[in-house]
Amino acid sequence: MNVKAMIWLLAAAGLGLVLWVMAAMRLLPGGWPAFPFDPQGMTLDQILLTFGLMPRGVIALVAGAALGLSGALLQAVLRNPVADPTTLGISGGAQLALVMATILAPGLLEYGRWPVAVIGAGLAAALVMSIGARRAFAPVTMVIAGMLVAMTASAIATAVTLARGEYLLSLVIWNGGSLVQQDWSGVRILALVLGFGAVAAALLARPLRVLSLGAAGAQGLGMNVAAVRFAVVVVAVVLAAAVSAELGLIGFVGLAAPALARSMGARTMGQVLAIAPLIGALILSVCDGVVLTLAGATGEMYPTGALTGLIGGPLLIWLLPRLRGSTPPGTEAGEGPGTRLARPTRVLGGMACAAVMLALVLVWIGRVPGGWAVLDWDSFRAFLPLRLPRLIAAGAAGALLALAGAVLQRLTANPLASPEVLGVSGGASIGYVATLFMFTAPGQGPLTVGTMLGGALALMLVANYARRRDMPAERVLLAGIAVSAMAAAVLSAVMATGSKQSWQVLAWLSGSSSTVGPVQATIMALLAAVVLATAWYARRWLQVLPLGPEVAAGVGLPLIRARLALIGLAGLATGAATVLVGPVSFVGLMAPHVARRIGLARAQDHVLGAALIGAILMIAADFGARMAGFPYELPLGLFASLLGAPWLIWLMMRMRR
CATH class of the missing domain: 1.10.3470.10 (ABC transporter involved in vitamin B12 uptake, BtuC)
Structure with a gap:
């Protein structure tokens, strides 16, 4: 990574910190709470800071890193520069599963939301991967299949939410990707999942380097390509589903982080897997800082996931001319003779x-x-x-x-x-x-x-x-x-x-x-x-x-x-x-x-x-x-x-x- 890239990363980190401190200062006219944090001796504003704003700032970093790592793994294993949990329908599948469980079977959530999210994300990923396997995992095929599956899941989730009005407002805000926190439990869960993902990514880095030669070349060297793909996709699904379970649908961070890592000079597989989580953490932290600043200025609290979507759309358009790979044929022959x-x-x-x-x-x-x-x-x-x-x-x-x-x-x-x-x-x-x-x-x-x-x-x-x-x-x-x-x-x-x-x-x-x-x-x-x-x-x-x-x-x-x-x-x-x-x-x-x-x-x-x-x-x-x-x-x-x-x-x- 060159010096210019390091300067940009430090600038982004500084901006995210400044925005968060500005939001914190609005809550603290009377001073910062003393450590260890005891709610009995705190004012209401200090409690809001300690158990609301502080875990929110940390979870933005952890969730962004998890999404960045998930996107980097998916892009590496599929050799697809526009693959991420959003474009492949993984986050949409987790969202649909959680909405359906919340409304139709709330008992399934007794042991936490992330197992339900993992099941939904896994089913969506399995569907998209099965479609892609029929087209040799062609990049455009995978993204079209994934985003159409995501659109279908989102439409059904929205319609089911509307049909059950008692869950309406909370589900709508959650589906938008809200980072609002009430305690440190979400941070602990996501930190554990991120740790698992980091260890798994380190173990999978070498097989991914071999797979970058192409499926035929990797098989010629004795690699079980199907097993490696399955393992990498499982890790990526768990990371994305855990974020969806805690925060809702946050899109395109996994798309932007690896792309920016490569544009900043990351060339080897290990460099991309190490830098993409860092960039993902900074992206989500800065976006959430902007949301907090807008909330302080206008009084409206927008979901952070909406802002990441506004970033991801233009980024996908920017990446299109650089996309390689084949696509489904544009004729009726793709469906067989009519x-x-x-x-x-x-x-x-x-x-x-x-x-x-x-x-x-x-x-x-x-x-x-x-x-x-x-x-x-x-x-x-x-x-x-x-x-x-x-x-x-x-x-x-x-x-x-x-x-x-x-x-x-x-x-x-x-x-x-x-x-x-x-x-x-x-x-x-x-x-x-x-x-x-x-x-x-x-x-x-x-x-x-x-x-x-x-x-x-x-x-x-x-x-x-x-x-x-x-x-x-x-x-x-x-x-x-x-x-x-x-x-x-x-x-x-x-x-x-x-x-x-x-x-x-x-x-x-x-x-x-x-x-x-x-x-x-x-x-x-x-x-x-x-x-x-x-x-x-x-x-x-x-x-x-x-x-x-x-x-x-x-x-x-x-x-x-x-x-x-x-x-x-x-x-x-x-x-x-x-x-x-x-x-x-x-x-x-x-x-x-x-x-x-x-x-x-x-x-x-x-x-x-x-x-x-x-x-x-x-x-x-x-x-x-x-x-x-x-x-x-x-x-x-x-x-x-x-x-x-x-x-x-x-x-x-x-x-x-």
């Missing part, structure tokens, strides 16, 4: 009839205190004006998301493209939040417009970034995921404030159609029809673009204009649907794939079939949201995510090298 219907009109007509019949059937049946019931004719006519608008709105939102997904998959020639993955939903979220703060009491109209503009702007920024660097389509997915990570950080910060806007954002995140009236339903349906007509009109563009830019230019396609128009169309469709559904549903990922797999290969048939399938999925999700938790209504986004997660896992498990 069929092509000779007469798709019959199938499309049948799907349209099925959507109408499903809506009518779901209006006709329901639950009453005595169980399930079929409405008589008079009751049906009475309930129709109440149920029909929300079913129409849900169907229209599903069609809009499916249309956006179909357009994006054809635009990027990548079967994993969807509004959630390309950052469109994240941008729409920022647009929604910005509208809430710009207007005193925004109605549905301003919220829809703001969300649509946010989605379109995010997609344009991602596309422009990728175009300037001549990135392949799969890199566009990672850039979009980075945008989604930044958006999630902003949402976490807003929700943790406890303001009026935070509750609106929290309710919107899981999606609900309960407040939709006839006017809103009609507007959504008309908008879906306009987007569908526009996509059908652009069918030639959508048919040619998956063949590549050279072919598109060769047949006279106005490439730049076509891309901008389709980007704007996908962004507007996603923004309009996101107002109703929330930012994560995976309908935009599922519906186009289902349409293609049943043989709707031509562009016009593909987009129409995707729209119909998306409508059917969201109508079914709306019915499940109303009936599963009767008499209480559960979040619409929960059911859409539960429909989407199995499809996502099945799709990625089918992809082979």
